[in-house]
Amino acid sequence: MSGKMKPGIVIGIVIVAAVVLLGVLRSGSRLVTAQSGRYIIMGTFARIVAVADDDKIARKCVESARDKLELVNALMSDYDPNSEISKVNKQAYETQVGVSEETFFVLEKALHFSEVSQGAFDVTIGPLVDLWHKAGEANSLPGDAEIAEARSRVGCEKLLLDSQSRTVKFAVEGMRLDLGGIAKGYAIDLAVEAMKRQGAAGGMVEIGGDLRVFGKSPNAGKSWAVGIADPREPGDGIAAGKMLMVLRLNDAAVATSGDYQRFVEVGGERYSHIISPSAASGARGFSSVTVIGKSATDADALATAVSVMGSGEGMSLIEQLEQAEAIVISPAPEYKIQQSSGAGAYLDSR
Ligand code: AMP
Ligand code: MG
Numbered sequence: 001m002s003g004k005m006k007p008g009i010v011i012g013i014v015i016v017a018a019v020v021l022l023g024v025l026r027s028g029s030r031l032v033t034a035q036s037g038r039y040i041i042m043g044t045f046a047r048i049v050a051v052a053d054d055d056k057i058a059r060k061c062v063e064s065a066r067d068k069l070e071l072v073n074a075l076m077s078d079y080d081p082n083s084e085i086s087k088v089n090k091q092a093y094e095t096q097v098g099v100s101e102e103t104f105f106v107l108e109k110a111l112h113f114s115e116v117s118q119g120a121f122d123v124t125i126g127p128l129v130d131l132w133h134k135a136g137e138a139n140s141l142p143g144d145a146e147i148a149e150a151r152s153r154v155g156c157e158k159l160l161l162d163s164q165s166r167t168v169k170f171a172v173e174g175m176r177l178d179l180g181g182i183a184k185g186y187a188i189d190l191a192v193e194a195m196k197r198q199g200a201a202g203g204m205v206e207i208g209g210d211l212r213v214f215g216k217s218p219n220a221g222k223s224w225a226v227g228i229a230d231p232r233e234p235g236d237g238i239a240a241g242k243m244l245m246v247l248r249l250n251d252a253a254v255a256t257s258g259d260y261q262r263f264v265e266v267g268g269e270r271y272s273h274i275i276s277p278s279a280a281s282g283a284r285g286f287s288s289v290t291v292i293g294k295s296a297t298d299a300d301a302l303a304t305a306v307s308v309m310g311s312g313e314g315m316s317l318i319e320q321l322e323q324a325e326a327i328v329i330s331p332a333p334e335y336k337i338q339q340s341s342g343a344g345a346y347l348d349s350r
Helices: 055-076 084-091 101-116 126-138 144-151 183-197 296-320
Strands: 013-015 024-027 031-035 039-041 044-052 159-162 167-170 202-207 210-215 224-229 243-249 252-258 263-266 269-272 288-293 325-329 337-339
Touching: 031 055, 039 055, 044 055, 044 183, 055 084, 055 101, 055 183, 055 202, 084 101, 101 159, 101 183, 101 296, 126 144, 126 263, 126 269, 183 202, 183 210, 183 252, 183 296, 210 224, 210 296, 224 252, 224 288, 243 252, 252 296, 288 296, 296 325
Parallel strands: none
Antiparallel strands: 013 224, 024 031, 031 044, 039 044, 044 202, 159 167, 202 210, 210 252, 224 243, 252 288, 263 269, 288 325, 325 337
């Protein structure tokens, strides 16, 4: 996760159907719901809802999901100087650094999405993220030499993974991995799997606008309703904003990448926190990209990738993938909505 995320500014999606109260409540005939309440993790808000046959199971599901979010945060946060990813960032040029199965899995996925997105998705983007963050603080655009220097430390071909020894090595000094575009999704997937193992009849895990739902919802077990925020009035992460449309979901993950809440400002101009590796500056194609799929890891990576790729290449990538649909909104002031051919199936027609 990027150290630049701030609490309260990353909610792109608002759950609308689940009437969720603190603690446990009755839903439907015999099912009960437990939930975590909204709390801060990975620099943003998370929420867990579990639906089960009895209170004890429901609470246990929430607990085990929460443990998984903590685990991924402890491994992959770059706020935490002791996390695995911080250790990799410090040592992987000098030596091969051994990592957990979880971190290795995410890094392999990241390389896969780098390939399918022709380099648009790039977890080695750290040096360029840092450069633009500093530019925002100094309110001054980075110079060509600085950009070239940061670029020399970015590129997935410089990230060397060895699956035999489960180690990571950097080919170039000064590289920095940033898993902010994929780790939330991965944490959500782990949490959902944990809830299923604990016997949940249904559930939802949300982190900073990315989420996954499965099984029965608290709304009498009917499908889950998930609102896509209107980028013109997205809310501030505490108060819900205006809803642009509502998705009806059963077993699905939804990830939203937007430039309307997180950005760097230089000279009055906004630059997205999502960096185009080829342009070495903030992506400009959309005000928001929502990807719907089965896996939250994949949806998260794809939403970031499509943000960089733009509507032509981004949408054709989505059309090629069987498990992914997208709803994208063009930048201000047009806010034109475009959706992939299968996205309509998820839209609430009632
Ligand atoms: P998301 O909110 O999932 O779209 O992720 C955005 C975050 O991903 C940023 O805050 C950075 O930490 C990181 N990031 C920025 N640009 C890229 C990129 N081109 N590929 C992968 N991750 C990126
Ligand atoms: Mg993402």
